[in-house]
Amino acid sequence: MNKNSKIYVAGHLGLVGSALWKTLQSKGYINLIGKTINELDLMDTKAVNQFFEAEKPGYVILAAAKVGGIVANNTYRGQFIYENLMIQNNVIHAAYLNKVKKLLFLGSTCIYPRDAPQPMKEGYLLTSPLEYTNEPYAIAKIAGIKLCESYNIQYGTNFISVMPTNLYGPNDNFNLETSHVLPAMLRKMYLGKCLEENNWDALHEDLNRRPIEDINGNSAPEDILQKLQKYGIFPPSGGIEGGYSVEIWGSGAPMREFLWSEEMADACVFIMENIDFQHVIANEVKQSVREKIASFPTLSRNDALTKETRNTHINIGTGKEISIQALAELIKETIGFKGSLVFNTSKPDGTMRKLTDVSKLHSLGWHHKIEIEYGIQKMYNWYLNQQILV
Numbered sequence: 001m002n003k004n005s006k007i008y009v010a011g012h013l014g015l016v017g018s019a020l021w022k023t024l025q026s027k028g029y030i031n032l033i034g035k036t037i038n039e040l041d042l043m044d045t046k047a048v049n050q051f052f053e054a055e056k057p058g059y060v061i062l063a064a065a066k067v068g069g070i071v072a073n074n075t076y077r078g079q080f081i082y083e084n085l086m087i088q089n090n091v092i093h094a095a096y097l098n099k100v101k102k103l104l105f106l107g108s109t110c111i112y113p114r115d116a117p118q119p120m121k122e123g124y125l126l127t128s129p130l131e132y133t134n135e136p137y138a139i140a141k142i143a144g145i146k147l148c149e150s151y152n153i154q155y156g157t158n159f160i161s162v163m164p165t166n167l168y169g170p171n172d173n174f175n176l177e178t179s180h181v182l183p184a185m186l187r188k189m190y191l192g193k194c195l196e197e198n199n200w201d202a203l204h205e206d207l208n209r210r211p212i213e214d215i216n217g218n219s220a221p222e223d224i225l226q227k228l229q230k231y232g233i234f235p236p237s238g239g240i241e242g243g244y245s246v247e248i249w250g251s252g253a254p255m256r257e258f259l260w261s262e263e264m265a266d267a268c269v270f271i272m273e274n275i276d277f278q279h280v281i282a283n284e285v286k287q288s289v290r291e292k293i294a295s296f297p298t299l300s301r302n303d304a305l306t307k308e309t310r311n312t313h314i315n316i317g318t319g320k321e322i323s324i325q326a327l328a329e330l331i332k333e334t335i336g337f338k339g340s341l342v343f344n345t346s347k348p349d350g351t352m353r354k355l356t357d358v359s360k361l362h363s364l365g366w367h368h369k370i371e372i373e374y375g376i377q378k379m380y381n382w383y384l385n386q387q388i389l390v
Contacts, residue, residue, distance in 0.1 A: 011064030
């Protein structure tokens with residue numbers, strides 16, 4: 001890519017897309033294209049084809065997706081598989097038809113089996129059953145990987161798939177019905193802090209910016225409290241001051257890996273600038289040969305080589321993990337919430353561990369820098385600044 005390359009970022013307003021957009025701009029790319037869903041519905045095949053034919057982007061970053069946490073994934077199973085398949089199929093096929101020079105497809109580490117060995121290598125894909133609660137979403141993302149891989153093999157395209165770990169950062173989703181665990185906990189503890197400090201002005205500002213169902217800052221206090229209890233923010237005994245508690249789904253035992261979204265964007269731009277599909281294949285072949293010879297020392301290098309092209313996607317993460325309980329306590333300390341954390345063990349934990357093996361990414365030349373403690377503080381500062389802007 002050069003600084004004048006026409007780059008289409010699909011999903012440029014979301015957590016992932018906005019981080020990519022900001023990173024591209026900071027690196028001097030001046031010809032970026034972004035479309036809102038009202039301007040371009042990526043599930044509309046005809047509209048997507050017309051957009052590509054008219055704009056002719058040279059490069060595409062596919063960050064648009066239907067996303068959510070455990071509740072949303074398990075509740076809206078049909079929507080998650082259908083919408084993601086439609087978005088991916090339309091954009092990737094249009095990129096092929098219009099001779100896009102390089103496409104980057106963003107998936108998720110939920111593509112790996114529920115009981116995959118830890119840390120999860122790219123080669124563990126499709127080796128055993130998926131986690132049930134997000135299976136439809138995972139299957140859609142696996143299909144996207146295979147679509148890119150198959151087009152590269154048959155048509156000679158340069159489509160690369162990356163699988164980021166759990167992301168957090170600016171423009172995250174704080175909707176308590178659909179958000180992922182980290183932003184949901186941060187917002188719930190912030191609202192709990194507002195209540196325990198009797199800071200209803202800040203509470204009203206938060207609800208005006210991000211209503212919870214039909215409740216906003218103009219709603220009656222009793223209606224607000226009732227809605228907050230639905231989402232796990234409880235007063236001590238029906239009152240509105242002091243002694244609040246925040247419910248966390250599950251036991252707190254699952255381990256999770258988190259990556260600052262802007263670092264994910266930096267890794268993606270690094271790959272767009274420096275890595276082609278042929279580099280990924282060469283890297284995968286070398287790794288495969290090393291592993292086979294290590295397992296079978298008498299095997300020659302020629303015998304270790306395979307003609308099969310698979311598992312060419314790239315994990316993007318930190319290679320470090322933290323328990324949900326430790327994460328909750330870290331967020332609590334950062335925010336200054338003085339109430340209690342209640343772990344509801346009747347709710348699902350999901351996969352117990354989801355740690356990525358990032359050795360392929362490291363071998364290609366990229367490493368993360370922001371650790372979770374600093375990232376949580378950055379996230380909270382961003383959230384507070386957004387509240388002030390109301």
